[in-house]
Amino acid sequence: MKEAEKKKYPIGPEHYELLEEIGQGVSAYVHRARCISFNEIVAIKILDFERDNCDLNNVSREAQTMILVDHPNVLKSHCSFVSDHNLWVVMPYMAGGSCLHILKAAFPDGFEEVVIATVLREVLKGLEYLHHHGHIHRDVKAGNILIDSRGAIKLGDFGVSACLFDSGDRQRTRNTFVGTPCWMAPEVMEQLHGYDFKADIWSFGITALELAHGHAPFSKYPPMKVLLMTLQNAPPGLDYERDRKFSKSFKQMIASCLVKDPSKRPTASKLLKNSFFKQARSNDYIGRRLLEGLPALGERMKALKVAYYRLVIFSSLL
Numbered sequence: 001m002k003e004a005e006k007k008k009y010p011i012g013p014e015h016y017e018l019l020e021e022i023g024q025g026v027s028a029y030v031h032r033a034r035c036i037s038f039n040e041i042v043a044i045k046i047l048d049f050e051r052d053n054c055d056l057n058n059v060s061r062e063a064q065t066m067i068l069v070d071h072p073n074v075l076k077s078h079c080s081f082v083s084d085h086n087l088w089v090v091m092p093y094m095a096g097g098s099c100l101h102i103l104k105a106a107f108p109d110g111f112e113e114v115v116i117a118t119v120l121r122e123v124l125k126g127l128e129y130l131h132h133h134g135h136i137h138r139d140v141k142a143g144n145i146l147i148d149s150r151g152a153i154k155l156g157d158f159g160v161s162a163c164l165f166d167s168g169d170r171q172r173t174r175n176t177f178v179g180t181p182c183w184m185a186p187e188v189m190e191q192l193h194g195y196d197f198k199a200d201i202w203s204f205g206i207t208a209l210e211l212a213h214g215h216a217p218f219s220k221y222p223p224m225k226v227l228l229m230t231l232q233n234a235p236p237g238l239d240y241e242r243d244r245k246f247s248k249s250f251k252q253m254i255a256s257c258l259v260k261d262p263s264k265r266p267t268a269s270k271l272l273k274n275s276f277f278k279q280a281r282s283n284d285y286i287g288r289r290l291l292e293g294l295p296a297l298g299e300r301m302k303a304l305k306v307a308y309y310r311l312v313i314f315s316s317l318l
Helices: 002-006 056-068 099-106 113-132 186-190 198-213 223-232 248-257 268-272 275-279 283-291 297-317
Strands: 016-024 028-035 040-048 079-083 086-092 145-147 153-155 170-172 177-179
Touching: 016 040, 016 297, 056 079, 056 086, 099 145, 099 198, 099 283, 099 297, 113 153, 113 198, 113 248, 113 268, 113 275, 113 283, 145 283, 186 198, 186 223, 198 248, 198 268, 248 268, 248 275
Parallel strands: none
Antiparallel strands: 016 028, 028 040, 040 086, 079 086, 145 153, 170 177
16 A cells, blocks of 8 residues: 555556546546556546636645645545646546436435445545645535545545636625535535535535435536525435434434534534444445446446437427
8 A cells, every 4th residue: 555655647648548538527537547556547627728727836735735645534646747738637446326416327216325424434534634634615515525436435526626727506706606505504605704614514414415316406406596495495414204214323424414503514424423334334335335337437428428318409409
C-alpha cells in the first residue's frame, strides 16, 4: 500500500491512453485510462474550464487539495495537469462505479437496509475526516459514492466538486446555482448567513432516502419547485406506513439529519455512534450484494446512454 502511495504519476496527456468513457457531466468527462509507464488502469476526469468559466488558479489549487487527501473513504487524486484548455485529474479507477449507476442498473427501487447502513457508515467516516480537516464536501449524493472492484466505498468528487466536476444535477458557485438542487440544504439555498459542514449532513440525509427509494425526494420536480418545497415544506423522510420494511432506527437517523436548523443536526462523529449503523457489514458483503453479476462499468454507461437517448426521441415524438 505504502509503495503505491509513493508512486509519482507522470504529468502530461502523452503518458496516458484514454479508453472508454465512464462518466459525463455538464463540462467534464471521465474516462477509464491506462497509465502507460506503470501499465495501470486509472480514471481520468477531463474538465473544460473555458466552457465552465472557472478561475484556473482556483481549479488548480482545489485539484492540489485532492492530492493531499489521505483517508480510505475519500477518493484522492494521483496528480493533475493542464493540457490545452482542459484540466486532467488522474484518480484511482473505481470499477464498481457510483451507487447511482448501480441503482439505475440493478436496484431501481432502492437497496436493502443492511446495504444502505454499510454504504452510509463508510461515507460518514469520509465526511468525519473532511470535516475534521476543515473541509465541506458540498456534493454528497449517490452519484458521488464510488465502489471499487472489491466493494470498498469512497466519497468522490471532493474539492474540485464544489463548482467544477458535477454530474449534471447541479453546478454550484459561491452565490448562485442552476440545475436540480435536490440534495441542497435549506441554508445553502437561502444564501443568507453562509453555511458550514452541517450542510453535508442534510445532503447525507437526502442521500439515505435516495439509496432507500432509488431516487432523491422531489427529483421529479423542476428546480424552482424543489427550492420552494425544501424551504416551505416539512423535511422529507421515510413514511411510517409506506416504508414499513425499514427499521425505526433508520427512520430516526434520517430525521435527525433532515432538521432545517443546522445547529440541531448531529456531527458526522456523533452519527457514526447511531444504533442504525450496528447492522453495517464488510466491504466483501457490498461486493457480493451489489457487484456480482453486474456488467462492466463501461457497458453499464453505454446502456444508460442508449436508454436516455431513446427517452429523448420518444418524448420528441409525443
